[in-house]
Amino acid sequence: MSAQGAQRIAVIGSGISGMAAGWYLSARHEVTLFEAASRLGGHTATVDVAVNGNDYAIDTGFIVFNDWTYPHFQRLLEALEVPAQPTEMSFSVHETERDFEYNGHTLSSLFAQRRNLVSPAFYRLLREIMRFNREATRDLDQQQLESAMTLGDYLDQNGYGDAFQRRYLLPMGAAIWSASLDDLRGFPLAFFVRFFRNHGLLSLTNRPQWYTVAGGSRAYIPALTAPYAERIRLNTPVTAITRDTTGVTVTTASGSERFDRVVLACHADQALALLVDASPAERDVLGAMPYQDNEVVLHTDTRLLPRRRRAWASWNYRLDRRGVRDGVSVTYNMNILQRLNADTTFCVTLNDSASVDPTQVLGRFTYAHPRFTLEGQAAQARHGEICGAPATHGRTHFCGAYWRNGFHEDGVWSALRVARALGCDEPAVPPAAPTALPAHDLLPDAGPGDMG
Numbered sequence: 001m002s003a004q005g006a007q008r009i010a011v012i013g014s015g016i017s018g019m020a021a022g023w024y025l026s027a028r029h030e031v032t033l034f035e036a037a038s039r040l041g042g043h044t045a046t047v048d049v050a051v052n053g054n055d056y057a058i059d060t061g062f063i064v065f066n067d068w069t070y071p072h073f074q075r076l077l078e079a080l081e082v083p084a085q086p087t088e089m090s091f092s093v094h095e096t097e098r099d100f101e102y103n104g105h106t107l108s109s110l111f112a113q114r115r116n117l118v119s120p121a122f123y124r125l126l127r128e129i130m131r132f133n134r135e136a137t138r139d140l141d142q143q144q145l146e147s148a149m150t151l152g153d154y155l156d157q158n159g160y161g162d163a164f165q166r167r168y169l170l171p172m173g174a175a176i177w178s179a180s181l182d183d184l185r186g187f188p189l190a191f192f193v194r195f196f197r198n199h200g201l202l203s204l205t206n207r208p209q210w211y212t213v214a215g216g217s218r219a220y221i222p223a224l225t226a227p228y229a230e231r232i233r234l235n236t237p238v239t240a241i242t243r244d245t246t247g248v249t250v251t252t253a254s255g256s257e258r259f260d261r262v263v264l265a266c267h268a269d270q271a272l273a274l275l276v277d278a279s280p281a282e283r284d285v286l287g288a289m290p291y292q293d294n295e296v297v298l299h300t301d302t303r304l305l306p307r308r309r310r311a312w313a314s315w316n317y318r319l320d321r322r323g324v325r326d327g328v329s330v331t332y333n334m335n336i337l338q339r340l341n342a343d344t345t346f347c348v349t350l351n352d353s354a355s356v357d358p359t360q361v362l363g364r365f366t367y368a369h370p371r372f373t374l375e376g377q378a379a380q381a382r383h384g385e386i387c388g389a390p391a392t393h394g395r396t397h398f399c400g401a402y403w404r405n406g407f408h409e410d411g412v413w414s415a416l417r418v419a420r421a422l423g424c425d426e427p428a429v430p431p432a433a434p435t436a437l438p439a440h441d442l443l444p445d446a447g448p449g450d451m452g
Contacts, residue, residue: 005423007260010034010250012238012274015042016062017399017411018265019224020076024419024426026227033228034250036237040225046216047298049362051344057216058334058346060298060365062408064089066208069198070409072416072426079427080223084211087337092313093171094306097320101306103313112311121163128164133202136193145190148374152185171317174328177406178294178350178369188377195405212338241274243392263397263418267291267368271398279391281382288379289402291368297349298363299356304331304349318352370402380404388421397421
């Protein structure tokens, strides 16, 4: 171990968790970051495109954050002096085959399909939204949400109709977590309701202000990695990690290297695959947190948006021909989200590649997202059993957004938890004053835009 408490630490993975861990730890330790890909950032993935002679930087993974539930990420941006800009987080649902659509942002967009003004079924949908907001909030406050109950069980037991589930609640949740409607029904109930309440999604007026990183989310990467930039190893996949009483051996195609500690900031399944000598607890905990791949297409085909332009929202969920087990089909209107001044409408669509005109595709990507289950929720509570655990000589630490809600803030929070265990902390930067969204947003708008 190095002198004066400073240690040589290997960080595996350069998503927000790995980069933040490296930044925090560099205040006291020597950090070396290993990344299998040719670029830094993971789901922080901004793509440069040129259309009609103009250049644009479009986010295809992490997109937005808010002033309520991203305190650590906000402080990080402020410490790095990276500017942000306010944005709109509206949400629409549309089903072209049945000509059904709405956008809950304003009165006009809510009734973008004018015949809904005289539709009893649409008013029943609105009443069920209000009922769920009221009853879920009450049950959470009165601690009546059973820890072993899923969201689907709760909806069925309380008589919420198919229209409410399929045309509102499940699409919104599926868009937030990049999951199928069936996956959403299997979500831990208390986890889901608590998350919705904390993000203002069970309220009509008291909601957070949302922001994007000015110039694209990658704008924070140079400052975040500056303290250890000369020790970043791109295109260097780690093939094995072995721990012993004197240190950690990290093996790549170039050979083996010794460190005092290792921080695994990759996905849970990736971390487990790297541990040659994984303990029973590591196998149990990391193995209980599954992932799923989501296809992402950056394109300009506005047919993936609602038919009526007044129904276009930041997030647009498409129901056409999708069963409960199909992956989420959501299209992000990046002109709204990133405040792009462009004649072309840039879209980012998940899991609906076949519907996009191939001549309008600007890029195709695949991102893996954590799946949340009752088993995974129990595994999250066992972090202390494997992070710095004596069974692996106290030299292994795990961080990642999968340890909490799966978003950028959770990655930073998780990295900070590891950093504090190793004698480091975040700088004292006062958070920005919160600003509420205008009260004319009639329905709860979309939640976290960490699509990645």
